[in-house]
Amino acid sequence: MTGPREAHWLDQLQEDGYCIIPQLVAEQQIAALDADLEGAFAQAPLGKGDFYGHRTKRFGSLLRRSQVAGDLVLQPLVLSLARAILGSACDRIQLNVAQAIAIHPGEIEQFPHCDQDMWAGRKGDHEYLLNVIWPLTEFTRLNGATRIYPGTHRKPVDNLESLDDPIVAVCKPGDAICFLGSTVHGAGPNQTEDVRRGVVIGYSLGWLKPYENLWLAYPPAVAKEFSPELAELAGYVQHRPNLGNFEGQCPSVLLSDKVPEFPQATDSLRPDQKEAVREFAKTRRGGR
Template identity: 30%
Template sequence: MTTTTSLTTLPAATTSVDEVVDVIRRDGGVILEGFLEPSVLAELRRQLEPILDETRYGEDAYFAGTKTRRAGGLFGRLDMMPEIALHPLYYGAAKKILQKPLWVWVGDDRIEMVPDIQVGVTQAIQIHPGQGDQRLHRDDTSFLWRHPDYGREGRVQIMVAVTDFTAENGGTLVIPGSHLWDDERGPRREEAVSTVMPAGSALIWIGSTYHGGGDNSSEASRTGLTMAFDLACLRQEENQYLSIPRDKLPGLSEEVQRLLGWGSGVNLMGYVERDGQMVDAHTLLEDGAVDLPTVR
């Protein structure tokens, strides 16, 4: 049952992580106005423009869009990505929603495990005039997630408005409350609302919320930047190991490197063998022992 028929907008400057999480848990998503400072937004636009200019339109009318440009591998292409990923409201909300502790037995010991999170996908998306609306979907379909069987979320995603988002230019469509639905109920276009927010704002939603790109009936393109934090025990939708250039990864902070997958959690996901021992994958970066890919 849908709990609301609109998206809630909160001021980023005065909103707490708990308030963000409360609205997301109730509605499935929230808009944060003023998510980026004007100077940060201006720099983001400067860095994104040449990337999107050289990106071809999609060829998939079914989902990706034939009048939409999508550019990925953004941690290897944009210096701004760590600032967006580690924004206290987004990063804080993702950790609070995804890092739900669970208790497990290991022999005679019952221990608490807190799952790690990682970057699952990054994309700059530019919807041009004449593009129709995208089919409504749940992003956790990538994990073949079931609802409500798992009792936890697998993804927390953000869409930063690089230009203004309106109902006319393709503002992201969201069905508020759809995160509460089971898998028997399908989405209908008339249930979706358009994300309306000025540039520099951000929409944060969870993997179980039905959404999609809107149709652009205006005369100008709309540009957004999206990324997702996922449970680290799930395969990354976008292969971050092969998306980051050789000379880029060492310059990122250890925290960001680990969020990109260069690390191992308490459940040993992603470990590597060194001298007969199972060790944290980050030691490969520390030792300079990994031959990083050369891309772009």
Template identity: 45%
Template sequence: MYNVSRCSHGSAHRAPCSLLAEKAKYLDQLRAHGYFIVERLADDALLEQVERELEPWFAATPRCRGDFYGWNTTRFGALLLKSRASHELVLNELILAIMDEVLGPHCDWYQLNLSQGIRIHPGERQQVPHRDEEMWPCAKGRAEYLVNVMWALSDYTAENGATRLWPRSQFASLSRDVTNEHAAIAEMPRGSALVYLGSVTHCGGANLSNAPRTGLILSYSLGWLKQYENAFLTYPPQVASEFSKPIRDLLGYRIHRPNLGGYEGQDPAVLFETDSHTLAAIDAIPPAVALELQAHYQNRAAGLEGGVG
């Protein structure tokens, strides 16, 4: 078994300056191995609030049915609606700093791809090895499409189904026949965050213990991709209007330049002000493209004045 790259960190739910100062180290680990762990990144008070808000949903949600989701596992989405405290996890400073570096260069802005509660119950078998980028049926390899963050709401151990990852698998073709001998087990204490690339082969482990393993997945992806969790159905404008602007932005209530994902030709954030269908369409294009358009018309005007063409 491989040892998982990790950093031990006291108990603070917001990344302090010391963690942000070590961002380069985390990025190196992520790019080289495909993942890293920050231990106890969320403090006990925040975790307890998240657990109070989500436990009724874990209790009420039927167990999954399928060879991918599992037959003895509980999963549900819409975490931002079901737990207001989870917003702090979504906006964690260190996590967003990592997303800025990995996803930011390849899109106008990145988005929240998925929010999911996961409880692996005793007796669940090991999940099939997979890569989360498989959900997009197109060529991969030129950029990362998403980065996942697994927040541990219970201790993760080899016995209770801790996530298994195959180090450096992002540099090889996907295989479902990888062996556990070459896997890393993401053992980590409650409150820790496992950050891993969508291009890394991984799976949920088998729960051989007598207690469930509980965690949250918050996944971030390039802003021009279709999200795993349909944010506009999960959090329609009347719901999202109660959220902070940073959360609304991550859900996609902003236009992705050039002119992608608008409402009546405007930034969809206009829905928090009006639901009118008679709005003036407004350009939403990157500054460099805006300069190209201006130069085009300036050159054309100059040519006409000079009698050219």
């Protein structure tokens, strides 16, 4: 069940393919995240490739770089929206990416795209992804603010010429730019002398291979410091039935102080599956 506030933004997401929620978190929280990432921004190289950009820096693994990044992943309204958008097609959602992006002066406009195209499955039956961009600096028309093409989540785009004019997501630190994986978007060109910085946190269906390899980004020694909810979003949980297990158990066993050498394989089934298997087993046991 959704509350009035969530319902408002959910309606916008479903109608337009995006929404911009003003001042969802305090600017001081975003400033703390920006400070935590300052060293990584300085050390990260500029990208290589016309899609990632030659004047753009990108790096992931944000949950081990800043506790504030974990707080943003768990932001209640965003999580509620992600579960409302994705929950009809999966048992649970997962973190898809937590990435920092810095668009430097001279960068050109990014190729307009929709992020669900990273998966080859059939499109249109359900959403695959919800992305949230958190500006670390002000996003303006001139410094590379994200361009979003409203309504493209509802109609296939055959070529770029068929796109209508985009909206430019002008906003400030503390605002949250939310858009569906089926919505066409792209970073704008940076025509200023300043760097535009932000982070993107994405949530996807729990049975998909995520964009960011979560278990390499957050190995057990790192993830054991997470809260249980954050560890689950970062991949340390099974998606019923039995998907993503470790030795037949929930991978959260790897976060315990003592990991058994031979974990006991244990069913992790949906209620309907559990009941069907139980009834089947009863008939076979009774027939012995």
